Structures are given as C-alpha cells and as structure tokens.
Amino acid sequence: MRRGIALVLAAATVLTAAACGGEDRGRPGTGGIASAPADRIAGNVTVLTNRTDQIADGTLKRYAEAFHRAYPKATVTFEGITDYEGEVSGRLRTGSYGDVLPIPNNLPLGDYPTYFAPLGDTDLLGQTFDFTEYGTVGRQVYGLANIGIATGFVYNKAVFRQAGIEDWPTTPKEFLDDMRAVKAKTRAVPYYTNYADGWPLRQWSDAIGVVGCDNTARDTLATTAAPWGPGAELSTIDGLLYAVVHQQLSEDDPAGTDWEQSKSLLGGGRIGAMYLGSWAVPQLQAAARAVGQNPDDIGFMPFPAQREGHFCTVVQPDYRYGVSLHAKNRDAALAWLDWYLTQSGSARGEQAISAVRGAPLPPALKLLDQRGVRMIPQTRRNSLAVGRIDKAAGIGLDAPDYRRRLVDAARRSATGDPGPYFAELNRAWAPAQRANAPANR
Secondary structure (H helix, E strand, C coil), X not given: CCHHHHHHHHHHCCCCCCCCCCCCCCCCCCCCCCCCCHHHCCEEEEEEECCHHHHHCCHHHHHHHHHHHHCCCXXXXXXXXXXXXXXXXXXXXXCCCCXXXXXXXXXXXXXXXXXXXXXXXXXXXXXXXXXXXXXXXXXXXXXXXXXXXXXXXXXXXXXXXXXXXXXXXXXXXXXXXHHXXXXXXXXXXXXXXXXXXXXXXXXXXXXXXXXXXXXXXXHHXXXXXXXXXXXXXXXXXXXXXXXXXXXXXXXXXXXXXXXXXXXXXXXXXXEEEXXXXXXXXXXXXXXXXXXXXXXXXXXEECCCCEECCEEEEEEEECCXXXXXXXXXXXXXXXXXXXXXXXXXXHHHHCCCEECECCCCCXXXXXXXXXXXXXXXXXXXXXXXXXXXXXXXXXXXXXXCHHHHHHHHHHHHCCCCCCHHHHHHHHHHHHHHHHHHCHHHC
C-alpha cells in the first residue's frame, strides 16, 4: 500500500492507490491498451530508449525475449540514445522516431496527437494505470508512464556523515549550511549540476508543489503573472539552485560535467548530492558498487522545505511512452507497450513506483513513508494553458536552457541576488500569461 500517497490523495482525489492487483497480470493484453487478437501481433517493433545502461547490462534483451515468448510472431529491437531529449526532439520532425518511445519532456501535451497514436479512453485506462492525465488530450490517452517518481536529492550518506550532517535539512538555509560543511570537511564537491548534459537541470521543475505541499501548484502557474515573485514556489526552488552555484558549492567547471561520470563520482564519495528523481537511486547504488563502495550509502531525501512540520515530495510520472503514428506494425507496438507496462516487472526491478495501480512502494522509498513524507501528485487541469504560456514566454520549464542561464547568472553575480534574473523571467511570463490564461481561451 502506498500509504504516503494515499494520505494526501484522500483529499486531492487525483491519484489513488486502490489495490487492483500487482504488476504481473499473468497474461498478455491486460492493461487495456492492446485489443488486437494475439495472432495479429506480428512483426518487428523498434523501441527507442534513453536507458543505454539497460542495453549494456542485458536487461532490455531479457524483456524482449520474454515478450517474444508471449507473442512468437513479434520481435523487439532497441535503439539506445544518450542525448535522448535533444536527438529525439529533432527526429520527431522527420517522422523517423521508432515505433514505441518515451515522449520527450519538452514536447507540449497538445502536440501529442500530432506524433502519437491514441492508446485508449482516459477513464478506461485510468482503471489500470495512475498518471493517465499527464498523457491525455481530450478524452484520449496518448502517453502512459511505466513508473512514478518522487522528487528530491540523491546523496551520499557517508559524505554527509563525514561532514557532521545528522539529519535532512528542513529549510534552504539549512541545506546551504550542509553544503558548506561538505565543502569544508570532505573532499567531495557538495553539489553537482550536470550542466553540460542539461536534462538533470530540468529535474528542478519537478519540485513545483513541494514548497507549499500544494497539489495544484503546477496548474496555478496558468493564473500567476509572476511565478518568480517573492515567496512563490519557483522563487524558492530556483533561488536555492542559484545560491548553491553563487556560493561556489557546485563544480568548478559546469561546461565540463558528465552524467555518466557523475554517477561514479557520487557513488564513490566525490559528490555530495544531486537533484534528481527517485529513479536514480538504483543507478547510483550500482555505481557505488562498481567502484567498491557501499551501495547502502546512497540515500534519497526531500527538498528542504516543510509544511505543518511535514516534508513533501511530488510524485509524478517519469517518461510517458507513446506509439508512433508511423509505426508499421502498430498492433505489435501496442502489444509491446501493454506487456512492458503490466507484465515485465521493470518498475519493480528499478525500485520505482509502478504506474500500475496497487503496486507497493519500492525499498528505496520506504524511508520516506516511515518518516511521514507527504507524497503529492500535481493536478493537470491547466496543462495545455501552462504549456502555451511557457512556449509564448520562451522560458522552457521542462527544458534545461533557462536553468543553464540561471547557473550562468549565478556565477557572474557579484551580490548573489537572483532578483534581476527572476525579474527577467517574470517580464517574459506576464504578457504570455495574460494572452493565454485559461479564461482567455
């Protein structure tokens, strides 16, 4: 039982943890996606993936073999892409983007029907899957998540112990104090931005809602003229990143960062913390093990803010998977997606929150549950409006560039005041919000 999620959602009524069975349903086609008879499930399916590590370690090959046993006339081929967001965003325009793929985060929800086939009615699929609203346009679902992720900091507990840090920080100030202690008392870089790869910087947008423990915070952006105003969620979130960089608590050369290397560095005690989703915990544990360190030293903690004495973390889907409108073997592509989500056991293997309703929390997140961290979803009633505003403002909440500019501004700043940069963001947002607010459509 996902006790932490259910605690909040009893009031929010957005996402439930109603028990509908486990992840393995025992037979193909149980998720409600694939409706074709089994004898029509044939041909090769090309699946794009950002998980090049799972290609290398044979995990995806094992999934493909199991799928082939269920559907002997169908095969699956994987194409791993390191710069996933950048490359696939470009390939969407060419029409050559595989048959099944994680939908790039920077693709606006309203554009999903341009590139992806409908998977089914939102109410029907919602009986099996959580997070369906994140991929719904009209009444049709175009993208389904395999896993849900909590947002927070992945950190090295051994480094924190060496720095004398005994508990999670409860405020941004305490977090900065902890980062200064790591810098002073250990050999680790306190915080690592992964500036060069970029996509880890956009993970900070996943914290929207954490500061106020507000499940409507993302939707509220559609009716807010100054999201970076004093006391606003984004002001607190981006203000912390700005302060970390300005106070020289991050790497010396942001342009020289490397995601794959950062995993070994954090696992080996050379980095203190990185802001990521809970999906990263098993990857960092594996990296620690690979360099001869204790994987149990990899921890996960919420953003340093509390509401009524409780930490909060936003729970939301990782990549949504879609089936290309150009898929030549669409029945087989739909069958693969259904099987992967409901029968592969991949979410359990990754210690992630399964998007299949009723699955238990993974071991990596049980401490959050034990400490009463409130797990909240974000409502998506204004998703299209927020996307239009964001696009018109030219900011890119779900793209890395505006936080790259934030890092650049923090490094240049003489005073450490993020106000001028936040004012620039608000000046871009305000007219776009006036023109695209929900009441104006």
